[in-house]
Amino acid sequence: MRLALGIKMRKLTHIFYCTSIGTITYYGYHSTMRILYLLALLASFIPSSMADGLPDLGEASQSAFSPQQERRIGDAIMRDIYRDSHYLDDAEVSEYLNNLGYRLVSHSPDNQRDFEFFAIKDGTLNAFALPGGYIGVHTGLILAAQNESELAGVLAHEIAHVTQRHLARLIAGQQQSTLPSLAALALAILASRSNPQLASAAITTVQAKSIQNQLDFTRDHEKEADRIGFQIMKQSGFDTNGMSNFFERLQKYNRVYENNAPEYLRTHPLTNDRIADMQNRAANIPYRQVPDSMDFQLIRAKLRAFQGHPEQAIASFKEILNDKKYTYEASAHFGLANAYMRARNFAGANNELNILKKSNVNNAMVANFEAQLKIAVGQPESATELYRAAFKHYPGNRAIAYGYAESLLQGKHSREALQLIQDQLRSYPSDAKLYDLQAQGYAAQGKNLLQHQSLAEAYFRRGNLTAAIEQLQIAQKTKDGDFYQASIIEARMKELRALDAESKKQ
Structure with missing residues (x-):
């Protein structure tokens, strides 16, 4: 599949999982230009997988896209996303989304598949699934979710798009309609020689039929994602009303602000029938209240603290606390602490931290914040001791591991830091931050x-x-490596140059 890198973040969601549809107008130029135009249009109906000559793997979706090809395409897109300024490179947000996501994945039809959940700094309400198990969530959607079950419902829906291989099936469906489209366009080319108006009508008909086929596929896939996502939510222990409640609120918002529809509705067509079906499914399950996790509340507070100007965030959280407009008081204090930290008001941040500690809020994010505050006020050794204790208490938490390594490096304990980093790389070999450290x-x-x-x-x-290649070239010029290390550099250089050459062909 041909993908141009450098895609704008907002447009990614129109490519996966939903394709935006435009209008093509036929122009009555001379015969040669008409035929060239029609051939270009013809090419647009041919799936790139056909052009690449992929082998027939049996199943329709497999013949269009193998899981390995999906992953390679997803990897290529993610390399572009990682460089985009909208990508939220925050260890705590990533940790939370992946913990929540894998809780859902463990109850999905394909629970052995690798997934990665990530956040995009965007105030609009959207989430999207990319090939290969990558699922992105806009920060605006996280903040708009009124409870964790609503957020889980959106993620479960996106997980279902991946496990049911909807993108591959969409391409397979387009393959099946390719030959009729080619035949109709061939007739249009012939007709264009004598009757441009007839040719224009024929092209319009072919285009409309192709669009309708795509919409039919998309609607079916959305319904299936609802059904599978609902089962994932149910088996994961979330409130199954969360999915329908969130989608219903989106639809009501769309009615009020018709010209400013939430991004999610543009990429995920929503109907009354779909919402009614979700509600009927939920009605057949005995209701039980599902409390939000503390992580959910703290993450939302942190995201809100980083919106707008720091002073505005401080004022907002003070108002929430004064008017008691909170679900969990601790999350409001945590948000205010982060807002103070942004404003470099360390005394204010420390005051809010003390309130959290007196409330016995035991959470990795609070422990990380306390250590980060010590670093901010110039006490790296105190931060290291806090991180050492936190790392024992939360050994799998990457934000704690990053902070611990950073504090060790600041305290000139490079040997201990490198050992910690090497241990982490065994568990997370694709973590760029660990390589930086x-x-x-x-x-x-x-x-x-x-x-x-x-x-x-x-x-x-x-x-x-x-x-990456430039860094390897610099490494080759250093004089402190042995023959074995130089050989590793040379082999890696060849590998990356081959990947670079391949990416430039796409």
Whole structure:
């Protein structure tokens, strides 16, 4: 599948999972130009998988797209997203989304598939599924969810798009309608020689039929994603009303603001029948109240604290606390603490932190915030001790691991930091942040070849092949590596150059 990198973030969601549809007008130029135009239009009906000559793997969706091809395409898109300024590179938000996402995935029809959940800094309400198990969520949608079950409902719906391989099935469906479209367009080409008006009508008919077929596929896929997503929610222990409640609220918003519809509705066609079906399914399940996790509340508070100007965020949280307009008081204090930190009002941040500690809020995000505050006020050794204790208590938390490594490096404990980073890389070999920290550790020890090798891996994982190759070239010029290390650099250089050449063909 041919994909141009550098896609604008807002347009990604129109490519996956929904395709925006435009209008094509036929122009009565001379015969040669008409035929060239029609051939270009003809090419648009041919799925790129056919052009690439993919083998027939049996199942319709498999013949259009193998899971391996989906993953490669998803990887290519994500390399572009990682470089985009809208990508939210926040360890705590990523940790939360992936924990929630994998809780749902464990109850999905394809629970062995790899997924990655990530956030996009965008105030609009949207979420989208990319090929290969990548699922993006706009921060605006996280903030708009009134409870965790509503957010889980959206993620479950997107997970279903992936597990049911809807993109591959959509392409397979287009393949099945290709030959009739080709025949109709061939007739249009012939007709254009003597009757341009007739040709124009024929083209319009073919286009309309193709669009209708696509819409039929999309509607069916949305219904299936609702049904599968509902089962995922149910088996994961969430309130099954969350999905229908959120979608119904979106639809009401759309009626009021017809010309400013939520982004989610533009990429996920919503009907009254779909909402009614979700509500009927939920009505057949005994109601039970499902409390939000503390992580959900703290993440939403943190995201809100980073909206707008710091002083505005401070004023907003103070108003929430004064008027008691909160679901969990602790989350409001956490949001205010983050807003104070943004404003570099460390005394205010510390005051809110003390309130949280007195309330016995035991959470990795609070522990991380306390250590980060120590770093901000110039107490790295105190931060290291806090991180050491937090790492024992939350050993799998990446935000804690990052902070711990950073504090060790600031305290000139590079050997201990590098050991910690190496242990983390065994669990998370694709983590660019860990390679950045590893490069800092090697730089502190004066190991130039290893420093630039680590930087190359960090750039590669962020999708910047050019910078990765440049770092390997710098590594080759250093004089502190042995023959074995130089051989590794040379082999990796060949590998990345081959990938770079392949990406430029797309």
